[in-house]
Amino acid sequence: MPIARDDSQVKTSLADSTGFLFQRDRIVVLGRTQAGKTVYIARLYGELYSHSQSWLSMRARSGLAHTTFMKMCADMANGRWPDPTGDQKFIDCDLSFNGNLYRLTMLDYSGEDFTRAFVGGDINSENTRALLDHLDHACGVILLIDPQNAVDSRDPTKQADDDWGMTQAVKRIREFPGGESVPIAIVLTKCDIHKGMILALGGLKKFRDDYLLWITRTAVRYYRTFECSAVRVTHQGRTSGGSPDLTKPPLNVVEPLKWILEQLESARVRDRNAAEQERREQLITRTLAHAREAIRTEPTDASFELATKLIRQLPRDCKNDSRVRDAYDEIRAAAVEQGVRADGRNTKLWLLVIAGVLVAISIVMIIVYLVQNPSVPSR
Numbered sequence: 572m573p574i575a576r577d578d579s580q581v582k583t584s585l586a587d588s589t590g591f592l593f594q595r596d597r598i599v600v601l602g603r604t605q606a607g608k609t610v611y612i613a614r615l616y617g618e619l620y621s622h623s624q625s626w627l628s629m630r631a632r633s634g635l636a637h638t639t640f641m642k643m644c645a646d647m648a649n650g651r652w653p654d655p656t657g658d659q660k661f662i663d664c665d666l667s668f669n670g671n672l673y674r675l676t677m678l679d680y681s682g683e684d685f686t687r688a689f690v691g692g693d694i695n696s697e698n699t700r701a702l703l704d705h706l707d708h709a710c711g712v713i714l715l716i717d718p719q720n721a722v723d724s725r726d727p728t729k730q731a732d733d734d735w736g737m738t739q740a741v742k743r744i745r746e747f748p749g750g751e752s753v754p755i756a757i758v759l760t761k762c763d764i765h766k767g768m769i770l771a772l773g774g775l776k777k778f779r780d781d782y783l784l785w786i787t788r789t790a791v792r793y794y795r796t797f798e799c800s801a802v803r804v805t806h807q808g809r810t811s812g813g814s815p816d817l818t819k820p821p822l823n824v825v826e827p828l829k830w831i832l833e834q835l836e837s838a839r840v841r842d843r844n845a846a847e848q849e850r851r852e853q854l855i856t857r858t859l860a861h862a863r864e865a866i867r868t869e870p871t872d873a874s875f876e877l878a879t880k881l882i883r884q885l886p887r888d889c890k891n892d893s894r895v896r897d898a899y900d901e902i903r904a905a906a907v908e909q910g911v912r913a914d915g916r917n918t919k920l921w922l923l924v925i926a927g928v929l930v931a932i933s934i935v936m937i938i939v940y941l942v943q944n945p946s947v948p949s950r
């Protein structure tokens with residue numbers, strides 16, 4: 572199930588080594604068969620639509636998609652789990668987060684496709700191609716893992732899906748262009764019934780270190796683990812798997828998505844700051860080169876004036892840079908040495924004029940004094 576946003580704030584256009592341009596514009600939910608994908612997606616939609624908040628809400632773009640989700644939620648409210656997913660379904664939604672509008676494309680698919688793509692290495696069938704294509708365009712990924720599968724050694728194929736298969740998926744994300752910092756939320760599902768088991772195994776961190784080591788090692792950074800319960804089950808049904816009970820609140824259904832969106836927004840701020848820093852660097856480098864070149868090729872009054880003017884016109888944040896201050900002092904010192912003021916007027920000439928004026932004033936004052944005091948005896 573990928574979730575995509577269509578505003579350019581999260582989209583990252585990247586060219587791979589062949590120059591092919593693609594965008595990372597969606598959040599993908601991955602999970603083996605029966606991991607809880609459909610339940611998670613439906614509950615996520617139900618939460619963000621029915622309990623929408625001013626900072627986070629979701630709305631399907633078509634009435635049909637909306638009805639599909641709401642029907643699944645209604646079925647669960649009536650104690651019925653969704654059927655295993657057969658065909659792949661794309662559902663477009665609008666997601667609003669902190670005032671920004673995102674487009675989310677959710678893909679619900681059969682967990683068999685996951686096994687075929689990441690364990691079987693089948694990259695050619697239509698369904699696995701669609702799944703891989705979505706993963707390659709992901710700007711955020713939610714991995715749904717039923718923790719029981721990691722511990723239960725009776726069926727090694729389940730373990731292989733969640734261990735080998737998930738690791739392959741993470742490897743693919745990280746190795747694709749722009750995938751190094753894609754946030755990956757590792758979501759342990761059905762924790763309403765598995766919480767006790769995780770605690771008995773030493774808690775979430777110990778569980779992650781013992782059972783998800785390959786995944787986290789491959790993800791390296793930008794990942795976070797969540798214990799989630801999309802739906803809780805009725806008490807009487809616990810031993811037999813249980814029926815869904817939607818009167819109880821979910822646990823960590825929205826949080827993984829929120830964490831991913833926060834990571835994307837921080838990355839956007841980081842990118843913006845880096846771009847701003849780059850722009851400042853270029854402006855400083857170009858301005859100082861122009862200023863120095865101006866006084867080097869033609870050390871006239873006008874060129875010194877131009878050089879200092881160029882520096883004075885820089886924005887304040889550039890002017891505070893020590894390289895700019897040093898260059899300004901350097902140009903002014905060179906101007907003094909050349910006998911011109913950096914503002915273009917001849918220093919020596921002005922000094923002569925001032926001295927002349929002072930001498931003239933002194934002479935006038937002496938004459939006035941002598942005229943007013945004629946009684947001073949002369950020899």
Ligand SMILES: Nc1nc2c(ncn2[C@@H]2O[C@H](COP(=O)(O)OP(=O)(O)OP(=O)(O)O)[C@@H](O)[C@H]2O)c(=O)[nH]1
Nearest residue numbers: 604605606607608609610652655656682761801802
């Ligand atoms: N206790 C509990 N059981 C859950 C939860 N989510 C899913 N389940 C159980 O897991 C089963 C499979 O959930 P689905 O969401 O259909 O799984 P899926 O990954 O979509 O499966 P496929 O479509 O077959 O790939 C459900 O029928 C429930 O029995 C949960 O939050 N808590």
Ligand SMILES: [Mg+2]
Nearest residue numbers: 608609655656
């Ligand atoms: Mg399903």
